[in-house]
Every structure is written in C-alpha cells, then in structure tokens.
Amino acid sequence: MNATVTARAHTNIALVKYWGKADTDLIIPQTGSLSLTLDQFYTDTTVVFDDRLTADEVSVNGQRLSTSQATKVHNFLNLVRQQSSRTSFARVTSVNHVPTAAGLASSASAFAALAGAASRAAGLTLDRTALSRLARRGSGSATRSVFGGFVEWHAGHDDLSSYGVPFVEDVDWPIAVVALVLDPHHKKISSRQGMQSSVNTSPFYPAWKQIVADDLAAIKPAILAHDFTTVGETLESNAMRMHALTLSAWPPYSYFNGDTLGAMQTVKELRAQGIACYYTLDAGPNLKVFCQTADVPALTARFTQQFGANNVIVAHPGPGIQFLD
Amino acid sequence: MNATVTARAHTNIALVKYWGKADTDLIIPQTGSLSLTLDQFYTDTTVVFDDRLTADEVSVNGQRLSTSQATKVHNFLNLVRQQSSRTSFARVTSVNHVPTAAGLASSASAFAALAGAASRAAGLTLDRTALSRLARRGSGSATRSVFGGFVEWHAGHDDLSSYGVPFVEDVDWPIAVVALVLDPHHKKISSRQGMQSSVNTSPFYPAWKQIVADDLAAIKPAILAHDFTTVGETLESNAMRMHALTLSAWPPYSYFNGDTLGAMQTVKELRAQGIACYYTLDAGPNLKVFCQTADVPALTARFTQQFGANNVIVAHPGPGIQFLD
Numbered sequence: 001m002n003a004t005v006t007a008r009a010h011t012n013i014a015l016v017k018y019w020g021k022a023d024t025d026l027i028i029p030q031t032g033s034l035s036l037t038l039d040q041f042y043t044d045t046t047v048v049f050d051d052r053l054t055a056d057e058v059s060v061n062g063q064r065l066s067t068s069q070a071t072k073v074h075n076f077l078n079l080v081r082q083q084s085s086r087t088s089f090a091r092v093t094s095v096n097h098v099p100t101a102a103g104l105a106s107s108a109s110a111f112a113a114l115a116g117a118a119s120r121a122a123g124l125t126l127d128r129t130a131l132s133r134l135a136r137r138g139s140g141s142a143t144r145s146v147f148g149g150f151v152e153w154h155a156g157h158d159d160l161s162s163y164g165v166p167f168v169e170d171v172d173w174p175i176a177v178v179a180l181v182l183d184p185h186h187k188k189i190s191s192r193q194g195m196q197s198s199v200n201t202s203p204f205y206p207a208w209k210q211i212v213a214d215d216l217a218a219i220k221p222a223i224l225a226h227d228f229t230t231v232g233e234t235l236e237s238n239a240m241r242m243h244a245l246t247l248s249a250w251p252p253y254s255y256f257n258g259d260t261l262g263a264m265q266t267v268k269e270l271r272a273q274g275i276a277c278y279y280t281l282d283a284g285p286n287l288k289v290f291c292q293t294a295d296v297p298a299l300t301a302r303f304t305q306q307f308g309a310n311n312v313i314v315a316h317p318g319p320g321i322q323f324l325d
Numbered sequence: 326m327n328a329t330v331t332a333r334a335h336t337n338i339a340l341v342k343y344w345g346k347a348d349t350d351l352i353i354p355q356t357g358s359l360s361l362t363l364d365q366f367y368t369d370t371t372v373v374f375d376d377r378l379t380a381d382e383v384s385v386n387g388q389r390l391s392t393s394q395a396t397k398v399h400n401f402l403n404l405v406r407q408q409s410s411r412t413s414f415a416r417v418t419s420v421n422h423v424p425t426a427a428g429l430a431s432s433a434s435a436f437a438a439l440a441g442a443a444s445r446a447a448g449l450t451l452d453r454t455a456l457s458r459l460a461r462r463g464s465g466s467a468t469r470s471v472f473g474g475f476v477e478w479h480a481g482h483d484d485l486s487s488y489g490v491p492f493v494e495d496v497d498w499p500i501a502v503v504a505l506v507l508d509p510h511h512k513k514i515s516s517r518q519g520m521q522s523s524v525n526t527s528p529f530y531p532a533w534k535q536i537v538a539d540d541l542a543a544i545k546p547a548i549l550a551h552d553f554t555t556v557g558e559t560l561e562s563n564a565m566r567m568h569a570l571t572l573s574a575w576p577p578y579s580y581f582n583g584d585t586l587g588a589m590q591t592v593k594e595l596r597a598q599g600i601a602c603y604y605t606l607d608a609g610p611n612l613k614v615f616c617q618t619a620d621v622p623a624l625t626a627r628f629t630q631q632f633g634a635n636n637v638i639v640a641h642p643g644p645g646i647q648f649l650d
Contacts, residue, residue, distance in 0.1 A: 204529040211528050240577035244569035252565035258583020
C-alpha cells in the first residue's frame with residue numbers, strides 16, 4: 001500500500017533578495033538571502049506514488065496539467081525517485097492559496113510543499129535541512145519556505161552546502177505585511193529569466209554581491225533587536241537595488257506598473273505622516289508593505305481607498321512546512 | 326550706451342548621460358557625456374547692463390522673478406561681471422520655448438542663452454569654448470547647448486578643461502526625436518539633487534563611470550557611421566542605467582510615472598513590429614523617442630492615440646547658439 005501524503009507550505013517574502021544563480025542546474029545562488037514566511041499564502045499538495053500510472057499526473061487548483069506544463073514537477077519527482085527506492089509515477093494534487101505568478105512567489109510554497117509530500121510519499125525521511133535542499137532544486141526561494149518566521153538561505157557552493165536555516169522561527173514581534181495585488185496576471189518575464197539577464201548583462205551586478213552581504217549584516221541584528229526602522233530601511237533599499245539590476249540589464253526591463261509607482265508614493269506619504277512602513281517587491285508589480293501591527297488598520301484603510309478591498313491582503317509571520325495527514 | 330543683446334540657445338537631449346558632479350561649485354562632471362541639440366525647444370534671452378538698476382531684474386516668460394527665485398541667475402551674472410569690466414546690475418528677459426522643468430532640460434537652453442547674451446552685453450568677446458565653460462557654471466548640460474548637432478562634453482578636471490566640443494555639428498542623417506510630454510509639472514527631485522544623491526548613496530555609482538566610457542566609445546563611431554541600431558541601443562541602455570542609479574540611491578526614487586512605463590512598452594511593441602526606435606529620458610517622466618525621419622508619421626500616429634496630439638512633439642537636430650540682434 002502506497003502512502004498518500006499531504007503537505008502544506010507557506011510562501012515567503014524576501015527582505016534581502018535572492019537575485020542571481022551561480023549554478024542554474026543545481027540552483028545555487030550567487031548570494032545569501034533572508035525572508036519572512038507569511039501565514040496568508042500557502043500551497044497544499046498531496047502526492048501518492050502508484051504503480052498503475054503510466055506517467056506522472058499533476059493537477060493544480062483542480063486543473064490537470066499537460067505533459068509540457070508539468071515538466072518542472074516531473075523533473076522534480078525524478079529527483080525524489082533518484083533519492084528513494086521508488087520507480088513508479090506519482091499523482092500530484094496541488095491547491096495554491098496564493099495569487100499565482102503575481103510576484104507573490106507561489107513557486108516557493110509550491111515546491112516546498114511538493115518536496116515535503118513527495119519525499120515522504122516515496123518513503124524518505126528527510127530532516128528539514130535535507131528537505132530545504134530538495135525544495136531548492138524545484139525553485140530557489142522554496143528552500144526558505146520549509147521554515148517559518150525569518151529564514152536565511154546560506155548560499156553555499158554546491159548541492160550539499162546550499163539550504164535554508166531558521167533565523168527567528170517563532171516571531172515574537174508585532175509586525176505584519178500588507179500585500180497589494182496590483183496586477184493578478186502572469187508576469188511577462190519570470191524571475192528565472194529576469195535574474196539570469198541581470199547576472200549576464202548588468203554592469204552593476206558585481207556590486208550586488210557586496211550589497212547583499214552588507215544588508216544581511218545590517219538586518220540580522222536589527223531583527224533580533226526588533227529595530228523596525230533598520231529592518232524597514234534595509235529591505236526597501238535592498239528591493240530597489242534588485243530592481244535597479246533589471247533596469248540596467250540589456251534589454252532593460254521593469255516589473256513595475258503605474259500602480260506600483262502609485263503605491264510606493266503612498267508609502268512615502270504614510271511615512272511622512274508618521275506611520276512607519278516600508279515596501280518591497282519581487283518579480284512582479286505587487287507591492288508588499290512591511291509594517292507594525294498597530295498600524296495595519298490605517299494602512300489597510302488607505303490602500304483599500306486606493307486599490308479596493310479585494311486587492312489588500314494582510315499577512316503575518318507564518319509557520320514552516322506542515323504535514324496534514 | 327550699454328548694448329542690449331539677445332541670444333537664442335536650443336536645449337539638448339543627452340544620449341550618453343551626465344549624472345554626477347565631481348565638483349559641485351564649478352560643475353565639473355564625474356564623466357563625459359554626449360548629446361543632440363534639438364530644434365524645437367529653445368530659449369531667447371535678452372540682457373542689458375544698466376547703471377540705473379539697484380538690483381538684477383529677471384523675468385521669465387513675462388513673469389518677474391523674486392530675488393530668491395533669481396538667485397541662480399544673479400550668481401551667474403556675478404561671474405560675468407567678474408570676467409568683464411561691468412559692475413552694474415542687469416535686466417534679463419527670457420522666454421522659454423520649452424515645457425519648463427518637465428525633464429526637457431530647459432536649464433540647458435536657458436543658461437546657454439544667458440551665457441551668450443550676458444557675456445556679449447558685458448562687452449566680452451568669448452569664443453565658443455569659453456562660452457561653453459561659462460554656460461557650464463549655470464547648468465552642467467548648458468555647456469553642450471552652445472553647439473548644434475551631436476556635442477560631446479569633455480569632463481575635464483577643472484574650470485579650464487571642462488567644456489563642450491562639437492562632434493557632428495551639421496547632422497546629415499535623417500533622424501528625429503519624438504518628445505512625449507507625460508507630465509507638464511515641475512519635477513519633485515531636481516536633477517541637481519538627484520545626481521548628488523546617486524553619487525553619494527548608490528553602491529552602483531562607481532560602475533557608472535565605466536559604463537559612460539564604454540558607451541561613449543560605442544556611440545561615437547556609430548554616429549559617424551550612421552549606425553542607427555548601435556546608437557539607439559546605446560542611448561536606451563545608458564538612460565536605463567542612469568535611472569537604475571536613482572532606484573539604488575538612499576532614499577530610492579524614480580522619475581518614472583505610469584505613462585512613462587506605458588510609453589516604454591509602446592516603444593518595445595513598435596520595435597517588435599519592425600519600426601526601429603529607442604527611448605531615453607532625463608530627470609523627469611517625459612520619454613524622448615529617437616527614430617528615423619521616415620518612421621515619424623507611424624510613431625506620431627501611435628503616440629497621439631496613446632497620449633493626445635498636444636503631448637507629442639517632433640524635433641530634429643538643432644543649431645548652436647545664435648545672436649538675434
């Protein structure tokens with residue numbers, strides 16, 4: 001009897017960004033990074049290996065994927081089969097509670113959940129570090145979604161040395177992230193393409209490595225000290241420098257849209273009014289605003305007025321991977 | 326009898342940007358730059374020194390400036406008085422045929438025209454190099470507006486060695502610049518503040534110097550060879566890297582608005598349709614699209630549809646400074 005395993009993983013927002021691979025096959029990053037796992041966005045994935053199947057069967061949000069759509073999942077399952085004694089194909093059923101591909105990093109929760117469910121369904125017993133290494137092979141940021149709270153990704157230099165490490169897993173600090181959905185559509189340039197273009201063509205890329213080193217050195221003690229201003233300034237600065245890499249690539253590109261710029265302006269106005277908050281964004285137009293929970297009502301009121309209540313989602317620090325069976 | 330002198334100078338659009346001062350008092354730039362003087366945007370300035378005046382009197386577009394508004398003009402006239410035998414105050418009457426402070430560099434034409442009119446009204450006979458050095462003291466980009474066509478600014482290292490040089494003054498190449506007025510309002514962060522912030526706070530700034538050196542080395546032979554693609558790709562890449570400096574400064578800022586992003590997207594779409602054109606922009610949201618004259622009808626039709634006919638202005642290579650008396 002083959003085990004059916006369901007795992008839940010939450011997405012994460014990078015405060016110090018992962019932007020560039022040193023090894024595109026193994027997904028070894030150029031630099032470390034640091035994220036906060038969020039409670040509101042997660043993926044539930046169920047996996048069962050079944051000898052009667054003649055191919056991997058993958059459905060996401062109730063829709064069966066075609067073979068070509070499922071290539072990344074199939075390749076990932078091959079890794080799991082290599083590590084285990086399984087040879088049979090698998091049935092994968094995944095439900096994303098994340099606006100897909102809208103810069104909210106659904107691939108992080110998706111591959112962390114898949115790593116958990118598939119490895120356990122295949123009979124493997126991986127510790128969290130091994131699970132983080134496995135998740136990394138599906139999507140770089142998934143390596144961090146294995147853990148809750150503030151998580152650091154140690155860049156490492158090979159498959160063994162590159163994995164997430166919990167930095168502050170139980171967050172005892174009243175902070176929140178207000179996520180603004182400014183464009184629910186699929187992004188035109190994936191983060192995979194975008195970061196590769198930055199590495200290969202931006203003359204600013206060499207300086208990025210030092211920026212990340214400096215920002216990690218600044219943000220880690222600030223998180224431990226609950227120094228909101230330093231954490232906020234560091235994450236906003238780091239995000240804009242990542243986006244400067246996209247503008248300085250050839251051909252140049254930007255993940256911003258007009259609403260992104262409008263939301264950034266609102267954050268600056270809120271700060272000028274004395275409400276401390278800072279923005280970050282990834283490979284998509286949707287701004288995420290880091291704030292203190294006491295200020296959530298004022299922020300949601302302001303952003304609801306600007307973008308509508310349906311496009312304002314309040315998240316808090318979320319947990320690491322969970323097995324639901 | 327004191328001479329009344331009127332000078333006309335045209336604005337210019339930098340194809341390789343000036344972004345950062347090495348000496349903020351003398352306005353010595355960190356790097357060289359290269360521009361195209363444009364026929365459609367110019368300033369006419371009339372100057373007379375008059376012993377009866379008890380202060381410099383400055384009017385722009387029919388409006389008398391207050392003493393504080395006229396500070397930069399007054400300081401500039403002091404330079405002219407230092408170089409000449411004049412001690413009296415001056416009456417300055419200036420008309421800008423440029424959307425003021427909308428990223429169309431009205432200060433370039435304004436200070437080039439003022440340098441011409443004021444120096445001649447003061448009895449000085451300056452050659453164009455000396456005029457370019459003088460104009461530089463009012464506004465860096467004015468140093469290039471003394472000349473027509475393609476103009477290089479030699480960065481130099483002191484007041485004597487930093488000036489514009491005509492690169493191709495009589496442009497025998499059917500090119501045009503379609504200027505899009507996307508926001509007619511005064512810019513919030515002046516280019517003066519913006520570039521200083523980039524120099525002082527962007528970790529990418531050191532790499533900018535090499536970018537400019539490389540871009541100058543690429544664009545100059547391409548201009549001589551009428552290699553439109555290389556000129557276009559170089560100017561677009563250079564502009565986006567300049568704007569990457571603003572995003573990567575602390576605090577980060579951007580001169581883009583939603584229409585800027587929309588116009589950039591249109592340029593990319595036009596290129597995908599086979600119409601070669603490339604964009605650049607300075608310290609404001611207004612895109613300038615470099616194109617070949619044969620494509621001007623198609624471009625103006627497309628941009629008129631997007632932004633309205635009043636906001637689309639077609640310019641061609643313009644002349645150097647002219648004396649109208």
